[in-house]
Amino acid sequence: MASASKSQYFHFSNLVLFIILLSSKNIIAAQDQKPPQAFYIPITKDSKTLQYLASIQIGTPPATVDAVIDLGGQFLSLACDKYNSSTTRRSVPCDSSECKTVLGHAQSKKRCGSNDTCSLSSFNPFNKNAVAAGELSDEIVAVHSTDGTASLPATYSTHLVFSCADSNSLLKGLAKGGNGILGLGRKTPQMSLPTKLSSAYNLPPKFALCVPSSNEYGFGDLFVGGGPYLFPGGNDASKGLVYTPLAESSEGEYFVYVKAIKIDKRVVHNFDTSLLAINQKGIGGTKISTATPFGVLHSSIYKAVVGDFVKRAAARNITRVTPVAPFGACFSTKNLHWTKAGPRVPVIDLELPGNMVSLNWRIEGANSMVRVNKYVLCLxxxxxxxxxxxxxxxxxxxxxxxxxxxxxxxxxxxxxSSLLPRDETCSHVRNL
Incomplete structure (x- = not known):
């Protein structure tokens, strides 16, 4: 399959939509359209920063903006001076119900800007959690509908309140071309794009994420509103899903309950297992994050996992070599073999609770190992x-x-777990 371009995707998408509109005497209002089945937003990966960018359309006339995905982030933050002037964007007043709902009644009084606008600070996790000052704004956001296979020409819109932030602070550390941060967290549902879209069009309150390892064959996927989630060849990813509870998080991030860590089916010991649970202070547990490029382990867990992984690798005749920062365990590629799921190395399983049974989130070579050069792979x-x-x-x-x-x-x-053994990937084109 030919390599895909994000700009080509939207130019073609907008051209199709423009032709459709020209063929009609009147523009059909969103409420008069056929109800959408679900929504689709394409994702690309920036190879330099290892960040994932989602493309959305915002404003009137619609402008395509790329926002870096922060799975645990609480709302959409944009550098408003970086996209085209819009006739529909408005500042949210400090004494409005929106400001009080988003910030809380007491906080809203403390967050009045110079023009009596609702002030809002944005955290940038890609720049050491720097704070970007901004104001709460209301704008029209439009996305394409989907039938689970293709991104359809019809677009649907909703009003979304978001942070209109200072570009100097907000954009530092973001991938080139990134114009903001798209938070998908659950702490402030009033500002969550998936929640707003689901609510506006009476769809199930769910979203699905399939982030690509490269852009070689196309885009990754962000679905809003439920499946099916069809891949080239017709396989539906929703049929292969197994479910585990999400843990509570005071910040609205996504945590899961890990009961045990296994390497080649043997449980890893020699660490404080109480670290696997979130304590009363909100410390511990297992977080899922797109803002962190690689896995991060508490020192106690890290030493135990690395120790067991190295032993299992040695048993497979895989040679350990001098580590390459920031990684602590690296190996020669000399005796390695490759499978559909990446290099054949010890398999890591995270044991999770399921419905009456335990589940394993399997981390095979493609997701456990990082290639730092031709001759070296690191955990x-x-x-x-x-x-x-x-x-x-x-x-x-x-x-x-x-x-x-x-x-x-x-x-x-x-x-x-990995789609690769099924000959599927999160890099493909959902044609119009």
Missing amino acids: GFVDGGSKAKASIVLGGHQLEDNFLEFDLSRTMLGFT
Whole structure:
């Protein structure tokens, strides 16, 4: 399949939509359109920063903007001076119900800007959690509908309140071309794009994420509103999902309950297993994150996992070599063999609770190993120290080519583990 371009995708998409509109005497209002089955937003990966960008249309006339995905982020933050002037964007007043709902009644009085606008600070996790000052704004956001196979020409819109932030602070550390941050967290549903779209069109409150390991064959996927999730060849990813509960998080991030860590089916011991649970102070547990490129482990867990992984690798005649920062365990490619799921190395399983049975989120070579040069692969987890808030962070590298569905009404995560052994990938084209 030919390599795809994000700009070509939207130019073609907008051209089709323009032709459709020209053929009609009147523009059909969104409420008069056939109800959408679900929504689709394409995702690309920036090879330099290892960030994932979602393309959305915003404003009137619609402008395509790319926002870096932060799975645990709480809302959409945009550098408003970086996209075309819009006739529909408005500042949210400080004394409005929107400001009070989003910030809380007491906080809204403390957040009045110079023009009596509702002030809002944005955290940038890609720049050491720097704070970008901004104001709460209301704007029209439009996305394409989908039937699960293709991105359809019809677009549907909803009003969304978001942070219109200072570009100097907000864009620092973001991938080139990134104009903001798309938060998909669940702490502030009033500002969540998936929640707003689902509510506006009476769709199930869920979204699905399939982040690509490269852009070689096309785009990754962000679905809103439920499946089916069809891949080239007709396979439906929703049929392969198994579900585990999402843990509570005070910040609205996505945590899962890991009961045990296994390497080649043997449980990893020699670490404080209480770290696997979130304590009363909100410390511990396992977080799923797109803002972290690689996995991060509490020092106690890291030492135990690396120790067992090295032993299992040696038993397979895989040679350990000098580590390459930021990784602590690296190996020669000399005696390695490759499978559909990447290099054949010890398999890591995270044991999770399921419906009456335990489930394994399997992390095979493509998601456990990082190639640093032609001759060296490194275990794609880093030491997060002993004071990290989350004991385990599954970063972007662990999520690539895995299909994840976040069911917000049931507070459940559906996952598939790697799609690669099924000859499927999160890099493809959903043609119009």
